[in-house]
Each structure stands twice: as C-alpha cells, then as structure tokens.
Amino acid sequence: MSNKVTKAIFPVAGLGTRFLPATKSVPKEIMTLVDRPLVQYAIDEARAAGIKEFIFVTSRGKGALEDYFDHAPQLEQELKAKEKDDLLDILKSTNMDSGEIAYVRQHKALGLGHAVWCARRLIGDEPFAVMLPDDVISGGTPCLQQMVEAYETSGGNMVAAMEVPREKTSSYGILDVAEDMGSLVSVKGMVEKPKVDDAPSNLAVIGRYILSPQILKNLNRMKEGAGGEIQLTDAIAQEIGGSEGVYGLRFNGRRFDCGSKAGFLQATVAFGLEREDLGGDLRRYLHEVVAADKAAE
Known part of the structure; x- marks a missing residue:
C-alpha cells in the first residue's frame, strides 16, 4: 500500500436547506465567497497538497456543480477575442481535465460516513483525504498540505482539529487526547456531539481527514450512530489503539463554518x-x- 495521498473525497450531496431559497436552484457548494465558489477553495487546497484525483459524492440537483468544472468553449472564445487574458486565465484555472474528476451518487442521506463509503470503489487500497467544502480555512500553508506533511511521519489516520469553546463541544466530534505532542496529538477516543459535561476535551474535529483504506472496511459494517446517521467518526474511532492509530493535527489557520x-x-x-x-x-x-x-x- 502506498503512503502517498493522491485521492480526495468531497461529500457534496447535502441539500443546503439553511441557505434556502438560494439553494432551491443553486447547489450550496457553488455559492460564491467573494468571487469564487465555495468548492473552488477546497479544490485549490487539495491541489496544493498534491491531490491528483477528485471524487465528488453528489445527489440529484447537483448538475450545476458538475458543469462548473467543465470547459466553457463559447465563453473562452469570447474572452480570447476581446483579449481579456486575465479573465481567461481565471476561467482556465477552474477547469478539470478528463479523468481527473469523478462523480458518485449518494441516493439516501445517511450521513457523512455513508457518503464516504459510497466512493469506496474509486479509492481502492490506498490512503485518501476527505474534505468538507463547508469548512473554509485561510492561512499561510493550506490545511490539507499541513496534514499531508505531518502524515508522512505519523501514518495512520489523521483529522484536522481545533480548540472550541467548551459550551460548543456538543456541535462537534471531540477528541480524547492520549498524548499531546504540540501541533500533533495521539487520540485514545472520539465522541460525536457529546453533551457539554461529557466532552473529554475541547479539541474538535474539523472537515479535513486523511484516512487509511481500513476505514472503508469499517464503514461496511457500520450501523446508525448519533442522529440516526452513519458517522465517519465512529469508523475512525475503531482504529484507535490499532497498529496504525489515530492522530489529530492542530492546524495553523482560521476556520470559517460556511455551512452557516x-x-x-x-x-x-x-x-x-x-x-x-x-x-x-x-x-x-x-x-x-x-x-x-x-x-x-
């Protein structure tokens, strides 16, 4: 099994109901943050980390998302004719080459774990990243790149983590830390959306993961967890104490919850x-x- 992370899963099947009525016709992932769609920030971050294959887990009504990554010959020709080279360069930077991107349908909204499981045949027997476009992270070195660099030393499974106010721990997956090594922590437990009084720490899991293919095997056997959904954190937690282990990386950067x-x-x-x-x-x-x-x- 290769230790190099070249594939990333982007779960984008959600309906985006918190942004109605905009998301009645526009997928939330292509709503613009300044002048770029949310998903473009995630793609750029993935590319900076060395990702070569992009796997989108979609649902009905996401056609505009697929079209966004396609070439737009008429628009390109018009920009070229008007010698608007700067805009042409911006447009070309959003294109994805044939074979670089793939789409998998999630037919039922059964949770993040199920969405990742839907892409299992495209992952095979190699480590992979999972990126949630709702979590936009700004900073010097992109978050996933920080994780890939740390993963080259640690191996195993890794989640991005940040400290949150204690009263907000019930909104996140929370890490129970075995050893704190500074930016990197080893994990002895993970709890999905615990009651505030039961939270083992205030170190929360954010929407960036590097996972071993064993996680997909764990998801094969998963049952419903918190909220009646198949939780990715439950599948990751099964690897705690195993030969590969689970780690959290306190990333450098500022995270914005663009799902709200x-x-x-x-x-x-x-x-x-x-x-x-x-x-x-x-x-x-x-x-x-x-x-x-x-x-x-």
Missing part, C-alpha cells in the same frame, strides 16, 4: 479584506458602519 449564514458572512468579510483590489474599500466601509453605530448609541 453567519460563518459565510464572516468568511466573505475576511477574504474580502485580504484582497488587494477590494480590501481598502471594504475596510473603509466597515469603519463607516462601526462609526455610525457608535454615533447612534
């Missing part, structure tokens, strides 16, 4: 401020809004 409206707005502001062409105007506007609020108090 508040998180999406926060990410829009943060990414807008980072842009050279937008940051100045946006910053001035925000100062004006804050000043107006203070004057009204």
